[in-house]
Amino acid sequence: MTLTFLLLSLTVFCMLKNTRALSQISKEHLNKRLVGHEIYEIRVNGRHDCIRKCFFLPMCKSTDYNGHDHMCKLNDVDSTSVDITEFEDKQGAVFSDITEWPMATAGACGHRPCSEEQQRCLPHKNTYRCADTEKEPDCKEIKRKYPFAKDGVYAVQLWLSHQVKSVYCDMTTDGGGWTVFQYRFNGSVNFTRNFESYTNGFGSLDGEFWLGLKTIQEMASRGLTVMRVDLTADDNTAVFALHNYFHLDKGPAFTLHIDEATGTADINTGRGMPYHNGYPFSTFDADRDDHDTVNCAAKNLGGWWFKSCAQVNLNGEYVTPGTVRPTIGEAGMVYKPFRGMESLKISKLMFRMI
Numbered sequence: 444m445t446l447t448f449l450l451l452s453l454t455v456f457c458m459l460k461n462t463r464a465l466s467q468i469s470k471e472h473l474n475k476r477l478v479g480h481e482i483y484e485i486r487v488n489g490r491h492d493c494i495r496k497c498f499f500l501p502m503c504k505s506t507d508y509n510g511h512d513h514m515c516k517l518n519d520v521d522s523t524s525v526d527i528t529e530f531e532d533k534q535g536a537v538f539s540d541i542t543e544w545p546m547a548t549a550g551a552c553g554h555r556p557c558s559e560e561q562q563r564c565l566p567h568k569n570t571y572r573c574a575d576t577e578k579e580p581d582c583k584e585i586k587r588k589y590p591f592a593k594d595g596v597y598a599v600q601l602w603l604s605h606q607v608k609s610v611y612c613d614m615t616t617d618g619g620g621w622t623v624f625q626y627r628f629n630g631s632v633n634f635t636r637n638f639e640s641y642t643n644g645f646g647s648l649d650g651e652f653w654l655g656l657k658t659i660q661e662m663a664s665r666g667l668t669v670m671r672v673d674l675t676a677d678d679n680t681a682v683f684a685l686h687n688y689f690h691l692d693k694g695p696a697f698t699l700h701i702d703e704a705t706g707t708a709d710i711n712t713g714r715g716m717p718y719h720n721g722y723p724f725s726t727f728d729a730d731r732d733d734h735d736t737v738n739c740a741a742k743n744l745g746g747w748w749f750k751s752c753a754q755v756n757l758n759g760e761y762v763t764p765g766t767v768r769p770t771i772g773e774a775g776m777v778y779k780p781f782r783g784m785e786s787l788k789i790s791k792l793m794f795r796m797i
């Protein structure tokens with residue numbers, strides 16, 4: 444009788460304990476799947492494997508694991524920052540916040556010591572090491588490996604110099620995977636700069652910037668590279684030009700090699716980028732243009748592959764979009780085959796390896 448009572452008590456105790464354990468996983472949803480916040484999705488060996496993958500990626504805040512197909516989805520938000528309506532019903536799915544899991548699940552990487560968003564913690568012998576986005580050479584490779592990667596700043600490792608560099612990736616335009624090398628949209632950054640500045644890059648990757656000729660040259664020399672120009676006028680008309688061939692000679696010339704464009708930008712007379720094909724890069728303190736009596740960069744303000752002088756001057760002065768810059772219209776942010784001398788609102792230049 445006493446033994447039966449003891450066994451019964453023990454069973455009840457265990458049940459209570461089990462209930463408490465379950466209730467502790469308060470941020471877990473069974474048969475629910477979070478929609479629209481995925482970093483990437485991958486097939487794994489089991490649920491713990493999925494949790495470990497999340498621990499290794501600093502930007503990961505929660506996971507959706509499905510025991511039916513062993514698919515593991517990593518999300519960049521946790522349940523505290525989403526609404527319950529953002530979950531869909533999915534048989535076999537388990538959602539959980541990463542904070543609900545003990546660090547031991549991920550071993551040495553559990554406390555996520557890799558500070559940069561672009562770094563991953565990788566198990567290494569008895570400890571860990573921080574790796575820079577798996578050392579991908581450009582945005583195209585990041586996109587290939589992480590199909591759900593979003594627009595933003597990523598660390599890459601340049602293929603030749605092995606230099607680790609932050610770049611801005613456009614992961615949405617025409618399939619994404621574009622490394623952006625020039626972005627202007629509000630005139631907050633001064634583009635009237637000297638040759639050294641254009642060689643090394645300037646501005647902020649979170650805002651307006653020029654990536655730098657040295658980096659552009661190296662990245663675009665890894666293989667056959669296409670270049671895309673995206674422009675928006677003051678009336679919000681957006682056009683693009685696509686060049687199937689783009690590369691620069693090494694410095695200090697950084698001579699442009701580019702083919703004719705396809706796309707929607709070249710709607711008026713004028714030659715666009717091919718006018719600048721075969722010309723070195725000039726700045727006000729490095730006149731390498733084809734004009735004997737004029738320093739094109741001093742006249743047109745920004746650095747460019749000036750001939751005599753420009754059909755395209757997208758590093759020119761950012762004046763009120765939709766207006767023609769006074770005195771010298773060509774010194775505005777212009778692309779003549781699109782809007783003539785009218786200064787544009789947004790300019791984005793980017794490249795992608797084929």
Ligand SMILES: [Ca+2]
Pocket residue numbers: 730731732733734735736737738739
């Ligand atoms: Ca000249």
